[in-house]
Amino acid sequence: xxxxxxxxxxxxxxxxxxxxxxxxxxxxxxxxxxxxxxxxxxxxxxxxxxxxxxxxxxxxxxxxxxxxxxxxxxxxxxxxxxxxxxxxxxxxxxxxxxxxxxxxxxxxxxxxxxxxxxxxxxxxxxxxxxxxxxxxxxxxxxxxxxxxxxxxxxxxxxxxxxxxxxxxxxxxxxxxxxxxxxxxxxxxxxxxxxxxxxxxxxxxxxxxxxxxxxxxxxxxxxxxxxxxxxxxxxxxxxxxxxxxxxxxxxxxxxxxxxxxxxxxxxxxxxxxxxxxxxxxxxxxxxxxxxxxxxxxxxxxxxxxxxxxxxxxxxxxxxxxxxxxxxxxxxxxxxxxxxxxxxxxxxxxxxxxxxxxxxxxxxxxxxxxxxxxxxxxxxxxxxxxxxxxxxxxxxxxxxxxxxxxxxxxxxxxxxxxxxxxxxxxxxxxxxxxxxxxxxxxxxxxxxxxxxxxxxxxxxxxxxxxxxxxxxxxxxxxxxxxxxxxxxxxxxxxxxxxxxxxxxxxxxxxxxxxxxxxxxxxxxxxxxxxxxxxxxxxxxxxxxxxxxxxxxxxxxxxxxxxxxxxxxxxxxxxxxxxxxxxxxxxxxxxxxxxxxxxxxxxxxxxxxxxxxxxxxxxxxxxxxxxxxxxxxxxxxxxxxxxxxxxxxxxxxxxxxxxxxxxxxxxxxxxxxxxxxxxxxxxxxxxxxxxxxxxxxxxxxxxxxxxxxxxxxxxxxxxxxxxxxxxxxxxxxxxxxxxxxxxxxxxxxxxxxxxxxxxxxxxxxxxxxxxxxxxxxx
Numbered sequence: 187x188x189x190x191x192x193x194x195x196x197x198x199x200x201x202x203x204x205x206x207x208x209x210x211x212x213x214x215x216x217x218x219x220x221x222x223x224x225x226x227x228x229x230x231x232x233x234x235x236x237x238x239x240x241x242x243x244x245x246x247x248x249x250x251x252x253x254x255x256x257x258x259x260x261x262x263x264x265x266x267x268x269x270x271x272x273x274x275x276x277x278x279x280x281x282x283x284x285x286x287x288x289x290x291x292x293x294x295x296x297x298x299x300x301x302x303x304x305x306x307x308x309x310x311x312x313x314x315x316x317x318x319x320x321x322x323x324x325x326x327x328x329x330x331x332x333x334x335x336x337x338x339x340x341x342x343x344x345x346x347x348x349x350x351x352x353x354x355x356x357x358x359x360x361x362x363x364x365x366x367x368x369x370x371x372x373x374x375x376x377x378x379x380x381x382x383x384x385x386x387x388x389x390x391x392x393x394x395x396x397x398x399x400x401x402x403x404x405x406x407x408x409x410x411x412x413x414x415x416x417x418x419x420x421x422x423x424x425x426x427x428x429x430x431x432x433x434x435x436x437x438x439x440x441x442x443x444x445x446x447x448x449x450x451x452x453x454x455x456x457x458x459x460x461x462x463x464x465x466x467x468x469x470x471x472x473x474x475x476x477x478x479x480x481x482x483x484x485x486x487x488x489x490x491x492x493x494x495x496x497x498x499x500x501x502x503x504x505x506x507x508x509x510x511x512x513x514x515x516x517x518x519x520x521x522x523x524x525x526x527x528x529x530x531x532x533x534x535x536x537x538x539x540x541x542x543x544x545x546x547x548x549x550x551x552x553x554x555x556x557x558x559x560x561x562x563x564x565x566x567x568x569x570x571x572x573x574x575x576x577x578x579x580x581x582x583x584x585x586x587x588x589x590x591x592x593x594x595x596x597x598x599x600x601x602x603x604x605x606x607x608x609x610x611x612x613x614x615x616x617x618x619x620x621x622x623x624x625x626x627x628x629x630x631x632x633x634x635x636x637x638x639x640x641x642x643x644x645x646x647x648x649x650x651x652x653x654x655x656x657x658x659x660x661x662x663x664x665x666x667x668x669x670x671x672x673x674x675x676x677x678x679x680x681x682x683x684x685x686x687x688x689x690x691x692x693x694x695x696x697x698x699x700x701x702x703x704x705x706x707x708x709x710x711x712x713x714x715x716x717x718x719x720x721x722x723x724x725x726x727x728x729x730x731x732x733x734x735x736x737x738x739x740x741x742x743x744x745x746x747x748x749x750x751x752x753x754x755x756x757x758x759x760x761x762x763x764x765x766x767x768x769x770x771x772x773x774x775x776x777x778x779x780x781x782x783x784x785x786x787x788x789x790x791x792x793x794x795x796x797x798x799x800x801x802x803x804x805x806x807x808x809x810x811x812x813x814x815x816x817x818x819x820x821x822x823x824x825x826x827x828x829x830x831x832x833x834x835x836x837x838x839x840x841x842x843x844x845x846x847x848x849x850x851x852x853x854x855x856x857x858x859x860x861x862x863x864x865x866x867x868x869x870x871x872x873x874x875x876x877x878x879x880x881x882x883x884x885x886x887x888x889x890x891x892x893x894x895x896x897x898x899x900x901x902x903x904x905x906x907x908x909x910x911x912x913x914x915x916x917x918x919x920x921x922x923x924x925x926x927x928x929x930x931x932x933x934x935x936x937x938x939x940x941x942x943x944x945x946x947x948x949x950x951x952x953x954x955x956x957x958x959x960x961x
Contacts (some may be wrong), residue, residue, distance in 0.1 A: 252949035270800030279886030280793035285878035293786035303764030312733035324768030342429035362389035406506025407717030408517030421526030436509035441499035516611025516715035527782030528617030547946035611715025622782030625655035634712035656744030659704030839937035890931025
């Protein structure tokens with residue numbers, strides 16, 4: 187028999203041991219619950235401390251290259267992550283600047299960098315007639331595309347002069363009829379394509395750098411050359427780069443101010459000074475004289491002409507049979523008004539012999555005062571007058587008109603068919619009536635007849651080429667065409683071919699066309715001669731607004747929405763022009779009696795950013811480096827500015843900014859490993875130098891309000907701002923950035939009521955990250 191005795195002390199001891207162990211575990215668990223967040227925060231602080239210095243070093247090198255480097259300059263640094271991850275975000279917005287050209291006005295943007303096809307702007311002080319958008323191509327990957335009119339002729343192209351010239355040749359591709367040819371083009375060379383045939387289909391030119399492209403047809407022509415950097419208000423300029431065709435060329439430069447000039451080609455160079463010419467009539471607020479220079483250039487082969495003036499001016503180039511102003515021959519040049527629009531009230535035509543065609547696009551009649559005489563122009567009709575270089579004058583109309591200089595000075599009776607619109611041998615972009623620019627949605631223009639003889643003219647060969655100034659457009663016309671079944675209405679798609687409309691002999695004196703659901707460019711070609719510049723496909727895409735509102739105005743951007751596309755697809759869209767990489771915007775509207783004055787200009791830039799993500803007691807914290815700005819949302823998703831965006835201020839009301847745009851190469855490595863990063867400056871371009879009445883800067887994304895508050899922190903020392911917060915008109919003791927509301931991600935540069943001398947540049951950089959030595 188087995189006897190079992192109960193040992194109470196042993197049982198109590200065992201229970202006590204178990205309870206003691208459980209208590210120890212409870213204490214340890216409590217300590218862990220209390221200490222782990224602290225440990226995680228210490229870990230996050232270590233992550234931040236390790237990466238902040240490296241991101242600040244990257245920011246300093248980015249700004250150094252952007253502001254003082256030359257193309258080809260590079261900076262190399264090693265980035266050592268701790269336990270987090272390095273990567274690029276390309277679609278997280280960027281920054282925008284606006285500048286106003288009229289006193290007591292403002293210009294604000296909203297949603298311009300959302301990657302969709304709409305945005306909002308605010309300009310309550312004037313009625314806005316149009317908004318014109320231009321792709322800035324602010325990335326080295328964003329190619330430049332030129333759509334060639336479907337015509338016979340010869341093409342020449344040369345790279346444009348910029349603030350800094352890239353090193354080495356750049357690739358140019360010519361495509362027509364499904365066949366592409368590529369070649370390397372030196373920055374001072376001229377590319378040409380002779381014997382261009384319309385029968386081969388539509389042609390495109392694609393380039394890594396901006397080009398000046400000119401089409402030459404037949405035996406001669408004339409065109410108004412575009413400056414390399416047009417003035418934001420008048421579109422005049424001080425420097426031109428033109429790819430001349432072999433032969434003789436006449437140059438005519440006209441300016442409101444006296445100037446000196448210099449020009450050079452590969453085979454010759456020269457200098458000159460303007461001659462003052464008195465005007466028989468001038469508006470009350472304009473000078474009674476103009477300043478002109480006439481010269482000639484002869485080149486034995488296709489060569490680049492570079493011409494510079496000391497004052498803002500306009501340059502007309504006449505070629506071949508048009509170089510001599512003998513009253514006969516090809517050449518027609520639409521002439522802008524004093525504000526740079528093609529429809530206006532006040533015009534100062536060039537001091538060149540020939541004739542002027544004055545067209546009234548409105549249904550109501552108007553008058554034009556010329557040399558003290560009043561000329562009546564019926565509704566939707568034109569008149570033609572003789573024009574002499576010996577007696578130049580201003581043209582002052584009572585309502586908006588369009589003016590065209592024509593080399594041929596013949597004038598015949600009104601009974602002759604198409605006499606008024608006689609333009610033998612011409613090629614030009616017909617100005618849109620609704621926007622006053624070279625793209626829009628409504629045209630009423632004189633038909634450029636060129637057949638028969640000077641005494642008995644007839645319509646001749648006239649073609650209008652319709653190109654979409656956006657993703658798509660629908661159009662219709664009441665013109666009498668060669669093929670009414672196909673030429674009376676239709677649709678245009680950017681990826682498809684342009685539309686060619688030929689006019690029948692029975693067509694009347696005017697050509698009218700209307701577009702909906704998108705903008706159009708309208709080329710007018712008469713006869714076999716003429717010359718014209720071909721604009722970049724993403725340039726000056728204009729949208730009719732015709733509205734005044736105190737609040738936000740929504741407008742469709744003339745590009746395809748890529749908001750829901752994958753990053754790689756958006757990158758392809760930036761490259762092929764489907765969507766803009768950086769956009770310039772110009773508002774135009776009525777000021778006084780002028781219908782299409784520049785009200786304000788804006789520049790919006792996508793800014794790729796390098797992001798270091800890490801965790802602490804919360805996940806997905808980050809430190810970012812974006813266009814010289816460094817920020818973080820550590821410790822608890824609160825955006826904090828570590829290095830603010832760069833801007834240079836003073837002395838006086840002066841403001842300058844350089845925006846660095848860093849684009850990672852396609853083969854750049856990312857992750858949590860140690861990387862060698864090579865930052866290279868590809869180029870730097872000047873977007874504007876101007877006197878503005880108000881300058882604003884906005885920042886898109888979660889750091890916008892933090893950046894705005896950081897930029898305006900010095901307003902806290904202003905007694906006026908403390909007494910009258912948010913009231914700029916009472917702020918007299920401070921000059922600098924001001925955040926007018928704590929909830930706004932934008933700031934306004936307050937200059938005490940004085941105009942601001944504003945300079946804006948963009949620097950294009952590439953960033954390549956790899957393991958090991960990058961050099």
